[in-house]
């Protein structure tokens with residue numbers, strides 16, 4: 231069963247997230263000398279940056295061991311305002327101290343923007359290059375997935391009721407009819423998410439309240455976030471703030 235941790239403020243949430251990430255970073259580096267992370271777009275990069283660029287984080291993040299991949303990405307140029315890479319760059323990567331060790335960041339190959347299947351295949355090949363030598367299983371094993379939760383319960387670019395929720399082969403899949411613009415995207419699939427060592431959801435603000443009530447009130451409901459809770463069970467931790475969690479009934483909830 232997923233853990234649900236609720237915080238009185240974004241500062242408290244960011245601080246707890248930092249502690250969690252540092253612990254997972256140590257675990258990963260001890261295990262295989264690097265920290266392979268999948269990152270979402272939306273509201274997540276800004277909170278992630280708040281955690282990782284804080285004074286408290288100083289000296290705790292071993293950036294040159296980080297390999298950052300995208301949990302989903304929009305089929306747009308990297309400097310487009312809809313790009314998840316562009317967002318992470320603006321919020322976090324551009325703010326890392328110059329001259330200091332930098333993470334490896336693996337964006338989509340924008341040569342393939344006109345063909346989302348090829349874009350997804352190329353990103354899958356990139357994952358093969360970074361993960362396959364270690365993983366004899368047939369799926370990449372992310373040390374940590376940092377996931378968002380849309381107000382409709384979508385995560386990555388896996389949307390409620392969409393056929394991609396039944397994908398059980400591809401690591402990375404294209405979507406051409408995303409209900410949230412832009413329509414053309416690529417996304418990690420549920421079988422990949424299922425193999426992650428840990429996953430975190432971050433959801434803040436009253437706009438997430440109704441969907442959190444559904445996700446935790448109806449664990450069999452089939453929403454994409456619910457499916458992630460289901461496949462990863464206690465390997466998932468939700469970091470939410472009080473406005474998002476108000477009215478959510480869940481017995482594994484901690485108010486911090």
Ligand SMILES: O=C1O[C@H](COP(=O)(O)O)[C@@H](O)[C@H](O)[C@H]1O
Pocket residue numbers: 269270271272273274301302303314377378379380381384385386387410
């Ligand atoms: O479109 C997307 O939305 C989700 C959720 O975004 P949020 O702003 O509601 O947090 C995000 O996780 C995903 O990466 C993004 O492509």
